[in-house]
Amino acid sequence: MSNTDNSSVPMDDESEVGNENATTKSTKVGDKRKSEYWNHFWDFRDPVTKKIVQVKCKYCEKMLTGNTNNGTSSLKKHLGACSKYPPNVDKKQKLISVYKSPESDATIVSNWKFDETACRLGLARMVIVDEQPFSIVEREGFRYFCSVVVPQFHIPSRFTVARDVKNIFVCESGKLKKLIGCLKSRVSLTTDCWTSIQNFNYLCLTAHFIDDNWKLHKRILNFQLMDSHKGKEIGKVVEACILKWEIEDRLFSLTVDNASSNDVAVGYLKTHFHDKLVLEGSFFHMRCACHVLNLIVKDGLSSVKSSIARIRAAVRYVRSSPSRAKLFAHSSMLVKVSCKGSVCLDVATRWNSTFLMLETALKFEKAFNRFAEDDPDFSRELKDGVPTQEDWVNAKVLSLCLKLFYESTKKMSGSLYVTTNLYFHEVLEVLSCLIEWENSTNMDIRIMGRQMREKFDKYYGDLGKTNIMMLVAVVLDPRYKLRFLKYSFKKLYPNDFAKVDVICDNLYDNVQKLFNHYDAIIASSSSKNNRNINVANVDNGSENLSSSNSEQMKKFYDDFDEEESDFIVEKSELDYYLEEARERRVEGEMFDILGW
Template identity: 35%
Template sequence: MPQATFQVDQEIYREKISTAIIRHNYPFMFVEHEGIRDLHSFLNPTVKPITRNTAKSDVLKLYKRERDKLKHVIESIPSRICLTSDLWSSIATDGYLALTAHYVDENWILQKKILSFHHMPPPHSGPILVEKRHLSLTDTLFCGGEFFHVRCGAHILNLIVQAGLKVIDEAVNKIRESVKYVRVSEGRKIKFAECIAQLSLSCSKKVCQDVPTRWNYTYLMIDGALMYRRAFDQLQLIDVHFKTCPSDDEWVKVENIAKFLKPFYDITTLFSGFHYPTANLYFHGVWKIQMLIKEEIRNSCDAISSMAKQMKEKFDKYWECYSVVLSFAIILDPRYKLQFVEFCFKKLYPATYVDRVKFIRDKLYMLFEEYMCLSSISTSNQSSVACASGGDNIGDEMDEFDIYESQHYGLTRNKSQLDLFLEEQKFDRKQDLDILTYWKANKLRYLELALMARDILSIPITTVASESAFSIGSQILNKYRSSIVPKNAEALLCTRDWLYEKGNIKFSNEDEEDEELAEDFESIITTLKNSSNDSHSSFS
């Protein structure tokens, strides 16, 4: 046994244990496992083993310390904070509410932090999440709370597409059954892989099985199956038990469906991206969806037309009136501004686009005026002091200067920051622009407008960041730890988010679920080729 050359700092050791439990989702009792204790003692005999109760206490202590740090950070940020909330039920059917903060930090980087993960007794109804009366009474919301509530873009997209998929269930069902057939056993996988190899088909896509509640998996299933269409046809010729292969007409129908769904998939990916999307992506994405639905209603294919009609009903219910505050974000993008909103509405509503644009513009100016009022209140005391110490004659001279400037240089000085920004020449639309970097660079030119842009651009398009908490929650509150008390679950989940997630919103269990649903036939074909080569080598 190696001899220890130093005395272990027990406090540091215990903190390392706590961070390991939080980061890797170890059970508290692992500190009492004989193998773990033996390993630590081997590395340094001065280590003092701890109990599971001590481990719990240390995790809670680390949670409280990091929570205090986060409070300090939030108190110091110059922008407003957007909150998203969502409900989730654990494997034991206990309800939890995740509250997530979204903000732009002092470096103008978009951030998200889970603030709490509280146990929530029933009822678990939607109205609970949108209750805002207590906030309105304290007058803490801009414009009386008019822009307080924003719907989740990804959730609405899911509702829209699911409505369309109900129409074409029969067309997709054969694909679904065919995918299930080739994935059900090792023998069938090998037989299908042999078909792919014989036809020399590309294996750049996996054969995916869909999930009823996640329409994007249905799209991936169809898209993957289309690549292996000839292999499915070949399998039907050599396997008498394979009876669900689509006909030629059905393949064409499914191909049209895939083309129709592709833009929806792309926009869902954009809205729910791994890299945190800013709010300026919203308006253009929703407009593209509306234009697509409008065009496909007239499609000569009855299936596509029926899908589009069903989708339009859902679209009109949730998005016919675009989110006003998220529409501001595209106007504050120097590549688009108000002209883009006008262009989009004119394409959709030729008869009423002027009124729609005016409505958005008026609301934008109303919000900007609130920022100007807040700014004038915060600087009024300083101005009063300056005037009191300067004397009357200086004020008279400055008033005279104002008149001179107005007469000789026009009314530019009377224009607001928002006026000047909207009148400036737009940037090249094809330019790859980080919009937060733009506003960071122009914060001195447009003091109040930059503050407003900062707040608007931090509004999340979706609640995916909040829902990501449930990915961690499902690991913490799994079937082996379903009875963990809520305060410990919150400590584990929140501290992991603060220390290790760093704004990312995709977690390992999602990757594992993807692997379970997708079959990589390229690896099977490679194994078959290697086995064949080995056999020839042995024979020779």
């Protein structure tokens, strides 16, 4: 590790103290003073004899008598007592450190003192958070920075950093395992599978759960290498992860993309964890709503692909060289485009990036028209021609259509708030827009709407057959409850109220089953506690039964309770909840359902 002495850094000249004619700063070349202490002082020489008569501390600016013949003991003594000498500041003055806790968003203020272990831990966390290579510690710039900021820190090797990162992983995994192990709630899992450019298959398993303080958590459990994307292979990998984290007794649901291999994987897991799942796994399999929306959009975009292709080619041309980008910026200025920045190119296979490209390109429509006049090669090089007026009209309508899916996907993929209760409302909004597009006067939009509706009906055509838990979430939202779903289904099936009754009755039965499942768990836990209390108090209770007619009176009251119960229909907490007035719904307000 290279250490750089502060004295080697150029410093601004200080104003002279005293008679300028009597003393001047030394500029003598070839001075043979060898002691390091002279580096911390400016010396002042007699203008005649050229000998040092005074020295000035570079830190506190105190003037001292100085003479090379008298040694450096006085200089050494002063540095030892100087309050502004950096090493003394480190020893005597506590520094305030302000930073964000790595485990929460809380800001921590504390007294700082050098700690080798803390520095190594901080370095390892930096490598993790910023996705830096372990070899960063070998780079010259990083080593120089550390030597200036914390010269006491001994920079570890890349192998040591790798070990520190692994130790953090083991420590954090232990904390997470302990947290999940203490939960009273269940855990929902999501999977994501992909193939890297090196042709390796990976699976990411993420856990979602609510802790005992009603705080939502999203934690990545595993990045797992797989042999293939076959259903049974995926099932085995997920099973191994579940057993490793010891959460087989806490599973609630598994959300996967819509693919046949995932159906096989879910079936494999349901077979192996059948007796540990809620209601025997009836609602274990969840289809990713965002993935379904993605499939719907992809089918619809094919109808207007020619307009998208011409706009994409125009954007690519503008971004293909600095000179073209500069000329386009000039054209934008001439037509007074107020939008800052420039156009962005999409990834053809990702519709959300296509939406962002169209949204940005529309702001520069006039600039593209002017650019066609300013650059004669623009029209010649675009094989399918420059964007036409019809293309821009299609882009405007398409942008509005895609914005709906973009916002819905964004809302339903959030991780800082509960999304299950939003699902039904987003599906209703998408359906409403698809019906409107099917009746559009624009032929392309009408075709797009029909294609999207066909795909929509494939997955959501019968909302009564969707995973019932997505509807239960609406029932448990105090702003809507079961009444809203009944109202919605009547609007969806205006000519088939019998079907609406079947759907709602089935929904209520499942909500009741779920309530009974958890009620039995709570009752079982309470009975254990009561049994312990009764055993502890059995002796005290026997002493209180002193009256001879106690048993007779007890029977008298018990008979009354039994006779009266024939006329009373007991209601569960669920029934009271469903009958209570709904919470007021405020448009645009983010409702904290966990806080409620």
